[in-house]
Amino acid sequence: MGTFQNTDKQKQAYRYFVMGLTAREIAKLTELSNRTIERYISLGDWKRPTDTRSLEVKVLELVQSGKSYSEASKILGVSKTTIYNYLKRQRAKE
The missing domain is CATH 1.10.10 (Arc Repressor Mutant, subunit A)
Known part of the structure; x- marks a missing residue:
């Protein structure tokens, strides 16, 4: 597999991820596949921050x-x- 590149779509997906959206919701909003979003989460080792916002x-x-x-x-x-x-x-x- 190639190197993991940080594209604009990936940055957008990460912003949605941090907002608390699910992979399926992110996929719909970014027009990427659910599997692609799951791969971003896995390879990027994304962690959800504790959300204390109202x-x-x-x-x-x-x-x-x-x-x-x-x-x-x-x-x-x-x-x-x-x-x-x-x-x-x-x-x-x-």
Whole structure:
């Protein structure tokens, strides 16, 4: 097998991995195969950090990164209404 290269897709996949997404979710978002993502995780020895961020912060980060309310709700396992409510509260704070 060749050397393990750090491509833009791999960097993007790693960012999603650190956010807590599963290999299947990352594969869909990056348009790579599930097996490719699993290989990245294995060969790159990726470790999930302990995530102490609140759900509200995760929602904000996903939406700011360009995800729609629907995509964010699927990733986080909450309803679109929950996404909307978190963002509404965030806007009120600003």
